[in-house]
Amino acid sequence: MTVRRPSGGAARGTIMSLLEVTDLQVRFPTSDGLVQAVRGLSFTVERGRTLAIVGESGSGKTVSTQAVLGLSPGADISGTALFEGVDLLKLDHEQLRRIRGAQISVIFQDPLTSLHPLYKVGWQIEELIRVHRPDTSRAEARRRAVELLGLVGIPRPDRRVDDYPHQFSGGMRQRAMIAMSLALNPKLIVADEPTTALDATVQAQILELIGRVQAEFDIALILITHDLGVVAGIADEVLVMYAGLVVERAGRRTLYYRPHHPYTKGLLESIPGSSGARNGRLRPISGSPPSLIAIPPGCAFHPRCPYAMPVCAAERPPLSRVTGTASGGTAGDGDHASACWLPHEAVGLGPDAEALRLRAKEA
Ligand SMILES: Nc1ncnc2c1ncn2[C@@H]1O[C@H](COP(=O)(O)OP(=O)(O)OP(=O)(O)O)[C@@H](O)[C@H]1O
Ligand code: SF4
Numbered sequence: 317m318t319v320r321r322p323s324g325g326a327a328r329g330t331i332m333s334l335l336e337v338t339d340l341q342v343r344f345p346t347s348d349g350l351v352q353a354v355r356g357l358s359f360t361v362e363r364g365r366t367l368a369i370v371g372e373s374g375s376g377k378t379v380s381t382q383a384v385l386g387l388s389p390g391a392d393i394s395g396t397a398l399f400e401g402v403d404l405l406k407l408d409h410e411q412l413r414r415i416r417g418a419q420i421s422v423i424f425q426d427p428l429t430s431l432h433p434l435y436k437v438g439w440q441i442e443e444l445i446r447v448h449r450p451d452t453s454r455a456e457a458r459r460r461a462v463e464l465l466g467l468v469g470i471p472r473p474d475r476r477v478d479d480y481p482h483q484f485s486g487g488m489r490q491r492a493m494i495a496m497s498l499a500l501n502p503k504l505i506v507a508d509e510p511t512t513a514l515d516a517t518v519q520a521q522i523l524e525l526i527g528r529v530q531a532e533f534d535i536a537l538i539l540i541t542h543d544l545g546v547v548a549g550i551a552d553e554v555l556v557m558y559a560g561l562v563v564e565r566a567g568r569r570t571l572y573y574r575p576h577h578p579y580t581k582g583l584l585e586s587i588p589g590s591s592g593a594r595n596g597r598l599r600p601i602s603g604s605p606p607s608l609i610a611i612p613p614g615c616a617f618h619p620r621c622p623y624a625m626p627v628c629a630a631e632r633p634p635l636s637r638v639t640g641t642a643s644g645g646t647a648g649d650g651d652h653a654s655a656c657w658l659p660h661e662a663v664g665l666g667p668d669a670e671a672l673r674l675r676a677k678e679a
């Protein structure tokens with residue numbers, strides 16, 4: 317199998333980002349009103365790096381990546397999404413289909429979204445290869461399918477290649493999805509809640525596998541999750557989304573050591589497994605995310621925020637740089653920005669974040 321090897325870090329930062337999304341807006345006209353799912357999202361993904369997108373259900377994580385990949389029918393989309401300099405939002409259906417799969421692949425929460433239940437797993441991988449690379453022989457495609465299944469830890473891949481999806485466990489199906497996502501040597505994998513449906517042990521194994529193949533083949537990864545605990549060991553940079561906007565952006569260590577935005581702080585304090593939770597002091601964020609048809613003015617988080625001030629309901633805070641973070645042992649951990657009217661000096665979380673800090677440190 318031909319795979320791209322790590323190109324090394326030297327080139328990073330000196331060439332254009334792999335993906336550069338600027339001012340992405342996604343709206344869905346519905347009979348109830350206009351759903352403003354994404355309201356001006358900007359982010360970059362560098363080659364071989366992992367960007368985690370985190371936020372509660374409905375914050376716009378899935379829509380923002382699917383819109384970029386042409387998978388949001390009926391949406392009204394604006395902004396730019398430059399993939400190696402080409403604006404994906406300007407491509408037609410067929411051009412996007414060719415990029416999707418070959419250069420960008422997607423792993424969904426439910427493997428059965430992508431694995432057809434009536435076809436053998438190996439055959440589906442072979443088909444993917446042959447559709448995108450028609451000159452590949454059936455025998456060569458099969459050899460690669462077996463090799464890929466072995467690579468992702470499917471035991472006896474030469475036999476299991478002829479299994480149907482229902483003959484695989486949930487974890488094995490997700491491994492098969494990862495094999496499929498690697499089949500065409502993509503430059504970017506978008507993994508949307510890839511482990512949410514799995515139990516904790518399998519979840520850890522799959523995350524470990526995703527991290528390993530991502531590093532081994534130097535693939536960039538967008539990891540979407542509602543669970544900040546999941547990204548502690550894997551992300552280079554984290555975007556925290558709320559009501560269709562980025563409210564905080566930081567390197568992983570900065571986010572865990574020195575979160576600034578009260579929403580991020582709330583997410584960290586509500587993670588099961590944090591020391592706070594073990595002490596019976598799990599603190600979920602009070603209230604619910606807003607309707608995206610009637611988003612609160614100013615800072616959309618203000619009805620739930622324990623720090624809300626009059627300005628918060630009146631004016632939307634811009635995403636701007638947090639200063640002082642680098643002194644917290646997180647130098648070189650990327651830019652830190654927060655969309656909040658509180659003073660822009662990093663604030664620590666106290667002992668409740670200790671478990672997460674350790675996990676971020678170990679990774
Ligand atoms: N086709 C659609 N028509 C109308 N609204 C939509 C459509 N698709 C998504 N939305 C709305 O857009 C918002 C963002 O949805 P999205 O799926 O991106 O959330 P998410 O952050 O991925 O949440 P989850 O963690 O539950 O997957 C939600 O309010 C959702 O109801
Ligand atoms: S801007 Fe105000 S309401 Fe919003 S998170 Fe900051 S303090 Fe809370």
Ligand SMILES: [Mg+2]
Pocket residue numbers: 377378379508
């Ligand atoms: Mg989603």
